[in-house]
Amino acid sequence: MTEASRPLRKDAVRNRALLVQAARDVFAERGLEASMDDVAHRAGLGVGTAYRHFANKYELALAILAEAIERVYQLVDDAVANPDPWAGLVSFVEGTAEMQSADRGLREVLMGVHDAEQMEQVHDRLSGPLRELVDRAKAAGAVRADVESTDIGIVVTMLCTVADVTGDASSDLWRRYLPMMLDGLRQGAEPSVPALSEDMLRKSMSTHKQRLARLSQRG
Amino acid sequence: MTEASRPLRKDAVRNRALLVQAARDVFAERGLEASMDDVAHRAGLGVGTAYRHFANKYELALAILAEAIERVYQLVDDAVANPDPWAGLVSFVEGTAEMQSADRGLREVLMGVHDAEQMEQVHDRLSGPLRELVDRAKAAGAVRADVESTDIGIVVTMLCTVADVTGDASSDLWRRYLPMMLDGLRQGAEPSVPALSEDMLRKSMSTHKQRLARLSQRG
DNA sequence: ACTTACCGGAGACGTCTTCTCCGCTTCGTT
DNA sequence: AACGAAGCGGAGAAGACGTCTCCGGTAAGT
Known part of the structure; x- marks a missing residue:
């Protein structure tokens, strides 16, 4: 610098x-x-x-993960650009799930395990495109009317949990549950519990500890 | 003692x-x-x-969690005893998801975050009933033929992830995704990825760190 | 061959947790 | 009420672990 x-x-x-x-x-x-x-x-x-x-671990981690995050942004933008709303949504879910399943560090950043602020930043960048993605899919009848944009991130997170459980072995197992999740968005029984608002999602995710954030303040 | x-x-x-x-x-x-x-x-x-x-933290945690684990056992046994196979399966998924969503410590034990051995013990106790539960549901046509007993634990874990993401706020959000998961077991697109064998599941879950286990060895 | 950038890893330092020790408090019994 | 024993509290010892520094040594490049 x-x-x-x-x-x-x-x-x-x-x-x-x-x-x-x-x-x-x-x-x-x-x-x-x-x-x-x-x-x-x-x-x-x-x-x-x-x-x-x-200079410190945080800087190194950021250097690595910045490009991964950039790829996630690319993924939403591509999804929004897809003329087929449903195909776009699927590509985003599948793409991010794939990335996160293969990369525990990325998973942690996107879940805000260490640095809530950075996670919020990412979510801010994602929320607009995501909303559009879901709205278009709903308008096209490809997705149930009660699906919200916040559902997408949660669905992806659920898929990535599979990687957390199984570790490195069987790193593709999450794909087994992908059709299940996608199907759940388009049809099937309606949920009785309302979605989380974007605001609530942000707030509840920020509760996590912030070890690395504290670390970087010292520099 | x-x-x-x-x-x-x-x-x-x-x-x-x-x-x-x-x-x-x-x-x-x-x-x-x-x-x-x-x-x-x-x-x-x-x-x-x-x-x-x-004597130490592990002993205290065990005293607390032993009863929770006992309740989980009760839950499977009740599910198996249920004359309606599908209702039994649903009650187990819902019951354990509810317990784990409300209790992060239990979630950690069942995922083997700290003590792989203890987790294996619990899974051993659960695997038999679970297999019967799934087999019966399949025989009754309530569940797709390609569903395996190992899917159940993973589905529950995925549901509990929601609690990890949202923290204490909106502690019921997992219920929003329950119908989705249950529906995914009975119909919808078939998964293209095979289920994890019980052996693989056990092996892959044991990879985790074992801090508390080491701790208790000292006593 | 010589200067200078670069390397390596022992160890200083800080943080966090478990668990102990002992002076003080409270119980309950006489 | 008064006394002995059981129980309490929390400072701090002990130890694990991670970050980051420092400086003697190594090797790149001219």
Whole structure:
């Protein structure tokens, strides 16, 4: 951020790349609770090296997850752009479920386990497109009239829970329940409990602990 | 365990009860990661008192959760005893989802977050009745032929995830998705991914960390 | 061959939790 | 009412774990 000045030495560039890849793997497997030592070790490097490249764990995690979050944004936008409302909705649910199932760190960020503020930011970006997606699907009769936009995120989260239960083994099991969830949105018995309003959803999700958020304040 | 010998003093009895109730509340709200200090404080007592009554946190948690687990067993047995296979299955799903949604500590134990061995024990006790429940429902045509007994636990877990997302606010939201899940078991599009075998389920769930288990070994 | 960027990992430091210890309080019995 | 014993409280010991620093050593590049 300060000034790029001189280019990095060749080995430094290589190590940085190793670090990023290791972080991707480790955070995807074990979530953000994995330590810097873990990441550095996985990269075959010392902790010191990790800290020369990234000021703290939060910064490293953000560097990794920012692109994943960007892909999620791409996913909604593509879904909204899809001329078939139902196909668009399905692609979003399937796409995000797939991403999150494979990446525990992403799952944690999107659920606001560590940093409520960041999660809210993501949800803000998503809520508009999501609302449009659902409204269009309802107008086309592809989805029950009582479905709300907040249902989508919850459905995706439920699907990803399967990955939490099974761990790395059988990483595709969530797909078994995908048709079930999709079918539940289009037909079947109506729910007797009203959906969560966007405001309520945001508020209730923010209750979580914020360890990493606190951490980053120190820098 | 040694010998009950003399009865407790009156205040000791009262404090023990306060402690148990506080533990129930705290563990249900925040899960087993809550500390003994938290529990003691909630009871309006000092930590020392908590440790005189219970050797360690694990013992206290077990005392609380044992009865909850017992109620879960009762729930399966009642479900199997139900002459209507479908009604039995529904009562089990709804009953356990309700219990777990209200109690994060129970949710953690049943998902094996802390102690894989204990979780396996519970699943062993449940798997027989569950299999019978599903087989009967299939025979009666109340459930799709490709549904497996392992699906039930996963469906319940998915429902409870809703409580994890929303926290204490809107504690009934899971019910909104109950009809969806139940409908998914009886009809609708067939899943393309095969169910998890009981063995795989057990194995994959055991991968989790086991902090409290390690703790109890020291005693 | 020599300078300088970079590496590594032991350990300082901070935080959090479990569990102990002992002076003080309260019970209940005489 | 007064005394011994059971029970209480909470400061702090002990230990686990993670972050981040520091500096002697290594190797890149000219």
